[in-house]
Amino acid sequence: MKAITVPFKTTGFFSKTMTDYLDRDPKTTPFYHRFPELANFRAQIDEKQASFSPDTRAVLVKALEGQYQTTTVSAATREHLSKLANPTTFTVTTGHQLNLFTGPLYFLYKIINAINLAEELAQQFPEYHFVPVYWMATEDHDFEEINYFNFKGKKVTWNTGQTGPVGRFSTEGLDEVASIFAEHLGTSKNARALKELFHKAYAEKATLAEATRFLANELFGEEGLVIVDGDDSALKGLFRPYVQDELEQQLSHHKVQETIAALEASYKVQVNPREINLFFIKNGLRERIVLEENVYRVLHTDWRWNKEELLAHLEAHPEDFSPNVIMRPLYQEVILPNLCYIGGGGELAYWFQLKAYFEAVGVPFPMLLLRNSVQVMTQKQEEKLQKLNISTEELFLNQHELVKKKVEEQAVVSYDFAQQRATLQEQFATLAQLAKQTDVSFVGAVEAQEKKQLKGLAMLEKRMLRAEKRNQSDRVQRIQSIQDALLPNQSLEERQRNFSEYYLAYGPEFISTLKKELAPLSLAFTVLVLE
Structure with a gap:
């Protein structure tokens, strides 16, 4: 086994936003706080420690204890849950949707990055404790994005008519998917382990959130991973002031729009804010809250409130309010003593739109780390x-x-016509100058002839390439x-394949190899050659 690293830019699969960020292009500087390098974590620790209250820690720890009540907790995770109560404990966080059977491969890379970064920080700053966190996107409602995974070129899909936050979905019907998946696995030891893992997650757990927690805990619990479900009344209670601020002032819309105006001069904008960046969730529903003529309402429903009524509902039931893509990062940073968010290029691009909003509400903006990407190949x-x-x-x-x-x-003979094109263009440039000196009306004819000749040359080059390909x-x-x-x-295969393909071939050693080889702060693409 060996690992080779290449620059992200070399692959051609990463946006200009991300490659400029990694190159520390000055154009990206206004959109992030501190660059993700080890030396910068000291200042990030100090800033977060000064802003994160003991009361918030107490609520967080109690909520997590409740979330883990029915989960078998490893000693490492138990220690992390306990130490989160201490003012010297901080988190590094990644997040992911509740994709069926973890979805694409990069689910593993995100979490391994969080685990490895927490360990690296612990070595560098032994007076502090660092906890790797996986934030489950339980409140998302885009089921079509998560209801399948690919296995050896085939799509394994779960169909259900349920609606609303996907974390609340019943796993009913997934036993049939388990049977279909099992048919593709064979009878090896690793195949049996995958069948058991799928069955225990989706046939024995009641909701998709419980199933995903079980999976992540089975794969990474021994490494001390802490799994957070934001769809929690107590945690939503901590976020209540920011929800009220959003309902009354729509600050996120104004601040993110200001950032977009600055960002789009150089980069593609990832998401556009709504006037109110909140959903209302209730009884299989997750719909936008809008304000029209001083009346708050939930789209496609009969829910209506004036401001006083809505704020009273928020006070009594904060769990009914769900942040969208603009506000979810703030929710995470409000309830966690977090230092760094680890995500893919698309994720970090929308985080780039949020720094001014965080500053406006007085919440420290986390460091942003582009997760490792991996290409796996055999010898x-x-x-x-x-x-x-x-x-x-x-x-x-x-x-x-x-x-x-x-x-x-x-x-045997080069068919690259670059030199011929250059010569032709030089000749026509000379002809164009002569035309201007004799009769300007000839210029158009010269330009038309140049296009014709270059097109003909391109056709000859293509024919020679086709001939050489046949040879x-x-x-x-x-x-x-x-x-x-x-x-x-x-x-990239990490966006297409599921971890089960490699687990089938290599077993749990595949995950331990990834953990050994992935260095989150290397900021490079990894090619992993397996025996």
């Missing part, structure tokens, strides 16, 4: 790449560009085959 696959003379960086090229480059390297058809097929195997659907 046999690595050998195939070497035989085809494909480097680690070249593996991530667009397939057309990769094939073109590799075919050209083996061609090297076996090599082309092997290039396409190995890249398709490693990058399914021409995408």
